[in-house]
Amino acid sequence: MTNSLDSFVAQRLTERRAQQLFRSHKTLAAAPGPNARVDGRELVTFSSNDYLGLATHPQVIAAQQRGAELGAGATASHLVNGHFEIHQQLQQKIAELTGREAALLFGSGYMANVGVINALVGRGDFVVQDKLNHASLIDGGRLSGAQYLRFAHNDPVALERQLQRARAQAGDSGKILLAVDGVYSMDGDTAPLAAMAALCETYDAWLMVDEAHGFGAMGSEAFPCAGSAAAAGLDQASAPIVMGTLGKAAGNAGAFVAGSRALIDYLTQFARTYIYTTGMPPAVAAGCVQALSLMQGGSLAWILQQRIEYFRSRAALLGLPLEESTSAIQPLVLGCENTVLAVAQALQKAGYLVGAIRPPTVPAGTARLRITLSAVHSEVQIDGLLTALATALEKTQVAGVSP
Numbered sequence: 470m471t472n473s474l475d476s477f478v479a480q481r482l483t484e485r486r487a488q489q490l491f492r493s494h495k496t497l498a499a500a501p502g503p504n505a506r507v508d509g510r511e512l513v514t515f516s517s518n519d520y521l522g523l524a525t526h527p528q529v530i531a532a533q534q535r536g537a538e539l540g541a542g543a544t545a546s547h548l549v550n551g552h553f554e555i556h557q558q559l560q561q562k563i564a565e566l567t568g569r570e571a572a573l574l575f576g577s578g579y580m581a582n583v584g585v586i587n588a589l590v591g592r593g594d595f596v597v598q599d600k601l602n603h604a605s606l607i608d609g610g611r612l613s614g615a616q617y618l619r620f621a622h623n624d625p626v627a628l629e630r631q632l633q634r635a636r637a638q639a640g641d642s643g644k645i646l647l648a649v650d651g652v653y654s655m656d657g658d659t660a661p662l663a664a665m666a667a668l669c670e671t672y673d674a675w676l677m678v679d680e681a682h683g684f685g686a687m688g689s690e691a692f693p694c695a696g697s698a699a700a701a702g703l704d705q706a707s708a709p710i711v712m713g714t715l716g717k718a719a720g721n722a723g724a725f726v727a728g729s730r731a732l733i734d735y736l737t738q739f740a741r742t743y744i745y746t747t748g749m750p751p752a753v754a755a756g757c758v759q760a761l762s763l764m765q766g767g768s769l770a771w772i773l774q775q776r777i778e779y780f781r782s783r784a785a786l787l788g789l790p791l792e793e794s795t796s797a798i799q800p801l802v803l804g805c806e807n808t809v810l811a812v813a814q815a816l817q818k819a820g821y822l823v824g825a826i827r828p829p830t831v832p833a834g835t836a837r838l839r840i841t842l843s844a845v846h847s848e849v850q851i852d853g854l855l856t857a858l859a860t861a862l863e864k865t866q867v868a869g870v871s872p
């Protein structure tokens with residue numbers, strides 16, 4: 470049998486290994502804070518999305534433990550009997566922090582993106598996306614049945630061509646949804662959201678911003694942790710659909726969509742990934758309420774910004790090849806999968822954990838180290854990482870592995 474499940478799976482695995490793209494887990498004893506025991510060894514992690522250190526914050530953990538007294542699980546979907554006062558409190562807090570009228574909780578960011586896109590557009594409509602958008606936006610767009618148009622990463626000229634095309638084909642009444650990451654998860658750069666909002670107005674398109682890496686970490690003076698849309702000066706009118714996750718800067722799990730009361734009422738009726746799934750565990754909601762109280766005011770985001778600037782200035786002194794990123798995500802694009810793996814392994818030996826990101830997560834030929842910073846990293850830890858990094862890079866080049 471050549472088409473048995475076993476032989477099919479074995480063949481695909483052999484290919485993956487040959488391409489240096491085989492992935493395996495690292496097993497941690499507990500959430501990094503930022504130190505962690507990884508496969509039995511003590512490491513400083515520079516790979517988590519817990520940008521503010523809230524995953525291990527004692528007040529958050531205590532609130533989450535108290536929240537568990539409300540029940541281990543929600544026992545049903547939100548619209549049946551799985552919606553508790555603590556969920557309501559969390560939604561109100563999110564609306565407050567993002568400067569929106571209302572918010573709706575989802576089980577994860579992936580589910581939020583798929584649910585929102587599919588609730589808003591379908592066959593005969595258009596969904597326009599940046600080529601480097603997160604997989605969940607891409608999958609949401611593909612599932613929707615709407616015509617899928619892509620544009621070159623962060624290029625407003627290429628975007629305008631696609632919006633023009635979509636509007637010409639959609640006619641006056643057709644719907645166009647523009648969906649972008651506010652901060653790109655593997656590059657750390659931010660979308661030109663003000664220009665995008667202006668184009669959406671011109672072509673009557675709806676702007677949806679994925680704030681997975683913006684929420685909690687950046688914002689405006691009035692809303693210091695609302696995310697990249699607020700940082701770009703956009704409000705509910707110019708950025709009407711904001712999706713954010715609770716598993717990154719909030720250090721927890723789940724996600725939300727924030728917007729007008731009417732949008733939230735609409736999604737409550739029509740977002741299938743909201744309706745047909747069990748409600749968020751109350752303990753998670755309680756932990757998130759506490760985490761959001763700690764992030765409110767923006768002092769943790771400010772500390773994070775100091776760490777980012779420190780990292781960038783020290784890395785520049787060492788001549789490391791930095792990207793244009795002012796966010797907590799600081800990639801080092803090395804190109805070749807082998808080099809990235811070799812450097813990541815050398816760093817692990819030296820006591821540091823960074824993400825080794827390879828295709829298909831990023832385009833072929835752009836394999837990279839994904840270094841993420843957190844407000845709880847010390848300057849000493851950052852210096853240690855950079856010294857180890859400079860040594861590892863030098864060694865891999867000496868060993869003849871070209872970047």
Ligand SMILES: *Cc1c(COP(=O)(O)O)cnc(C)c1O
Nearest residue numbers: 577578579603605654681714716
């Ligand atoms: C992580 C991420 C998501 C998915 O969020 P989860 O809550 O982890 O499912 C969506 N969009 C972007 C840009 C992300 O980085």
